[in-house]
Amino acid sequence: xxxxxxxxxxxxxxxxxxxxxxxxxxxxxxxxxxxxxxxxxxxxxxxxxxxxxxxxxxxxxxxxxxxxxxxxxxxxxxxxxxxxxxxxxxxxxxxxxxxxxxxxxxxxxxxxxxxxxxxxxxxxxxxxxxxxxxxxxxxxxxxxxxxxxxxxxxxxxxxxxxxxxxxxxxxxxxxxxxxxxxxxxxxxxxxxxxxxxxxxxxxxxxxxxxxxxxxxxxxxxxxxxxxxxxxxxxxxxxxxxxxxxxxxxxxxxxxxxxxxxxxxxxxxxxxxxxxxxxxxxxxxxxxxxxxxxxxxxxxxxxxxxxxxxxxxxxxxxxxxxxxxxxxxxxxxxxxxxxxxxxxxxxxxxxxxxxxxxxxxxxxxxxxxxxxxxxxxxxxxxxxxxxxxxxxxxxxxxxxxxxxxxxxxxxxxxxxxxxxxxxxxxxxxxxxxxxxxxxxxxxxxxxxxxxxxxxxxxxxxxxxxxxxxxxxxxxxxxxxxxxxxxxxxxxxxxxxxxxxxxxxxxxxxxxxxx
Ligand code: FAD
Ligand code: MLT
Ligand code: ZN
Numbered sequence: 001x002x003x004x005x006x007x008x009x010x011x012x013x014x015x016x017x018x019x020x021x022x023x024x025x026x027x028x029x030x031x032x033x034x035x036x037x038x039x040x041x042x043x044x045x046x047x048x049x050x051x052x053x054x055x056x057x058x059x060x061x062x063x064x065x066x067x068x069x070x071x072x073x074x075x076x077x078x079x080x081x082x083x084x085x086x087x088x089x090x091x092x093x094x095x096x097x098x099x100x101x102x103x104x105x106x107x108x109x110x111x112x113x114x115x116x117x118x119x120x121x122x123x124x125x126x127x128x129x130x131x132x133x134x135x136x137x138x139x140x141x142x143x144x145x146x147x148x149x150x151x152x153x154x155x156x157x158x159x160x161x162x163x164x165x166x167x168x169x170x171x172x173x174x175x176x177x178x179x180x181x182x183x184x185x186x187x188x189x190x191x192x193x194x195x196x197x198x199x200x201x202x203x204x205x206x207x208x209x210x211x212x213x214x215x216x217x218x219x220x221x222x223x224x225x226x227x228x229x230x231x232x233x234x235x236x237x238x239x240x241x242x243x244x245x246x247x248x249x250x251x252x253x254x255x256x257x258x259x260x261x262x263x264x265x266x267x268x269x270x271x272x273x274x275x276x277x278x279x280x281x282x283x284x285x286x287x288x289x290x291x292x293x294x295x296x297x298x299x300x301x302x303x304x305x306x307x308x309x310x311x312x313x314x315x316x317x318x319x320x321x322x323x324x325x326x327x328x329x330x331x332x333x334x335x336x337x338x339x340x341x342x343x344x345x346x347x348x349x350x351x352x353x354x355x356x357x358x359x360x361x362x363x364x365x366x367x368x369x370x371x372x373x374x375x376x377x378x379x380x381x382x383x384x385x386x387x388x389x390x391x392x393x394x395x396x397x398x399x400x401x402x403x404x405x406x407x408x409x410x411x412x413x414x415x416x417x418x419x420x421x422x423x424x425x426x427x428x429x430x431x432x433x434x435x436x437x438x439x440x441x442x443x444x445x446x447x448x449x450x451x452x453x454x455x456x457x458x459x460x461x462x463x464x465x466x467x468x469x470x471x472x473x474x475x476x477x478x479x480x481x482x483x484x485x486x487x488x489x490x491x492x493x494x495x496x497x498x499x500x501x502x503x504x505x506x507x508x509x510x511x512x513x
Pocket of ligand 1: 065182455456
């Protein structure tokens with residue numbers, strides 16, 4: 001594929017250059033060390049089964065999904081009730097024990113694992129569906145419910161969870177809310193900021209905040225629950241959620257289309273919005289290298305669109321397009337119009353439409369298999385950007401140009417949301433490659449008015465880069481909220497906010513004088 005050269009900044013903007021590698025913070029000495037008295041206290045609250053000190057189980061809980069971030073926690077707690085969460089946090093607050101809230105541990109920015117000896121508070125044992133209203137579609141469930149199980153529960157009742165993602169078999173609703181996960185159908189159902197109607201949250205000092213409303217409209221002052229949607233476990237622990245769920249579509253159609261250029265992919269997106277309109281439910285893209293990786297690491301998957309002529313090069317770009325409507329005849333007419341428009345002018349070179357649910361799942365397996373294939377292929381530098389769609393793929397090309405033979409840059413993601421997953425696959429992590437990538441890749445994004453995190457969050461990977469996407473005034477407000485809700489900074493320290501430990505020190509010094 002032709003690689004275009006790196007171009008200088010489009011316009012001068014307010015971004016600054018930071019160090020080439022993410023600074024590794026030192027353990028905050030103001031946090032207490034865990035004692036046997038603490039463990040006995042937790043056993044009294046949670047019972048022996050809720051307090052895990054087994055080395056093998058701790059090793060799993062200390063390691064993230066990518067095997068990139070490793071903590072050293074000696075204690076994993078598994079509460080079963082909100083009251084238990086509250087008593088645990090009140091004790092940690094009192095003792096200044098740092099805590100990492102953890103859901104399915106499928107996060108991709110190291111947010112769910114400790115850096116040092118933080119206590120891990122896993123919500124997985126709080127997995128009850130509390131209520132479901134089949135008229136309004138409003139679900140109330142505990143935070144530890146696994147997304148796929150909730151979706152299956154809803155499907156039996158003719159509804160669907162308004163979020164879907166490749167990690168659905170392990171991620172939890174509390175984790176989804178705390179990362180404000182975007183996923184495969186945000187284009188259709190919108191963000192969790194809109195679909196979460198209410199939350200029950202436990203603050204760092206054990207206070208239970210009840211905003212668990214099941215109303216679509218509630219203009220009674222500040223919408224405080226929104227602070228915890230995308231809060232990444234730094235402001236409170238989500239224990240229950242009320243979620244608006246849409247009806248399950250009766251007519252679902254999925255197609256995989258091949259394009260000769262990214263420009264054609266963008267034209268196809270414009271046509272899809274025009275012709276498929278309100279039934280369009282997903283518009284995903286991936287490049288050929290992604291497909292090659294999936295074919296390499298998933299022996300059961302075959303290339304669904306081999307080039308039509310022998311010896312012709314493979315198509316460079318693929319689109320997974322889905323519609324979800326209520327009337328197959330109506331939707332088929334829309335598809336006919338879309339495919340006719342896309343074929344004219346050869347916007348789309350080739351394509352296949354799933355004939356049944358099994359084939360549709362097969363096409364989705366390709367798109368959802370990219371993350372795992374990259375993980376199997378070596379190490380991955382994972383980036384998750386929001387960008388103006390027209391600039392989106394140029395970042396992949398510029399990255400490949402910049403890193404040369406040090407790695408392979410691939411691009412995939414939620415084109416319909418302007419969300420690029422730029423991943424760089426390499427045989428091993430290296431300072432040389434990292435220094436080529438960062439902070440350059442964040443600068444590129446800032447210059448194009450993008451966001452350094454579209455959906456994965458900041459975790460421990462990106463706090464130092466936050467200033468590329470947020471104004472100082474906004475970061476200062478975030479830090480003030482953190483100090484208000486968690487004055488001792490025990491909840492998920494070293495994550496999200498830059499230099500939070502420094503700020504805390506400064507505050508406590510100010511208070512002492
Ligand atoms: P965890 O990873 O356990 O935690 C994530 C963050 O939330 C941490 O900061 C943690 O402290 C906090 N947290 C967890 N539970 C709570 C709680 N109850 N209260 C307070 N804080 C809490 N993400 C997307 O946005 N879109 C995708 O399409 C997508 N696809 C993925 C595909 C794969 C194969 C994988 C491995 C990951 C994918 N992800 C995606 C990332 C990840 O799955 C999501 O971020 C998911 O929402 C995390 O949920 P979790 O339960 O695993 O949370
Ligand atoms: C996806 O869209 O596949 C997920 O966000 C995971 C990833 O970025 O690999
Ligand atoms: Zn994604």
